[in-house]
Amino acid sequence: MTNIKLKNDLIIMLIIIISPFAFYLHLLSPNEEQVWETMFFTMDAGYFENIRNYLWIYSYKILTILLISLWFITCKNWWRFFLFVPLSWEIFKFTGFIDERYNFFNPHNYITSFPIFVLYAMLLIFISKKLNYYSKNKRFKTQLNSEIYLLMKELSVFRNSDSKELKEQLKRLRQQKDVLDKKVYLTKLLELRDSLSI
Known part of the structure; x- marks a missing residue:
């Protein structure tokens, strides 16, 4: 066009x-x-x-x-x-x-x-x-x-403190990857993703 x-x-x-x-x-x-x-x-x-x-x-x-x-x-x-x-x-x-x-x-x-x-x-x-x-x-x-x-x-307005907190949660989740069941690990990752998009 x-x-x-x-x-x-x-x-x-x-x-x-x-x-x-x-x-x-x-x-x-x-x-x-x-x-x-x-x-x-x-x-x-x-x-x-x-x-x-x-x-x-x-x-x-x-x-x-x-x-x-x-x-x-x-x-x-x-x-x-x-x-x-x-x-x-x-x-x-x-x-x-x-x-x-x-x-x-x-x-x-x-x-x-x-x-x-x-x-x-x-x-x-x-x-x-x-x-x-x-x-x-x-x-x-x-x-x-x-x-x-x-x-x-507007959606991307994301405070720096929230970003640090999410990074820490992701880091902890990765450290627990070997201990957690794959299904539980995946659901926790999805929850983390959903908290990012909202």
């Missing part, structure tokens, strides 16, 4: 650390090119001035959605559902960007962005509930372990 929580924390931490650097990935693209051709893909800037501007807008919108989503997932306050307002607006702007660029959707962008937002919001709520379950489970284990530790500490 702690490995899963640690893995989730590391993934969230890596996304937060990498996101400012990912925002500047558009600088790797050619500055004055309208079409960027590589051996893996060909990218057209469309009505944008150049590829760099196109990728800057694309990365800006995706990173905004990503960071608001991370904020929602990691926030444990009741007001986190208000983050859906800016998130829905960013998804609306992103679908508008894709629609203007590729003509995927109809002209009524609100109608097409709403189902996408609902699906995305349900995914975020699901992920948040899963992470919250692991968080509550870890918190419960920590509380349980601390309570067990405190109880054991």
Whole structure:
């Protein structure tokens, strides 16, 4: 369970650390090119001035959605559902960007962005509930372990004089071992053990 929580924390931490650097990935693209051709893909800037501007807008919108989503997932306050307002607006702007660029959707962008937002919001709520379950489970284990530790500490409070007395009784019992019957010796040892545990 702690490995899963640690893995989730590391993934969230890596996304937060990498996101400012990912925002500047558009600088790797050619500055004055309208079409960027590589051996893996060909990218057209469309009505944008150049590829760099196109990728800057694309990365800006995706990173905004990503960071608001991370904020929602990691926030444990009741007001986190208000983050859906800016998130829905960013998804609306992103679908508008894709629609203007590729003509995927109809002209009524609100109608097409709403189902996408609902699906995305349900995914975020699901992920948040899963992470919250692991968080509550870890918190419960920590509380349980601390309570067990405190109880054991209370039980282990044992005066030094009692310890010396028990050692003396054990020493005498060991000296009588050869004289006593095995059953009697065992019962006396058990009595001594019980006096220790109480």
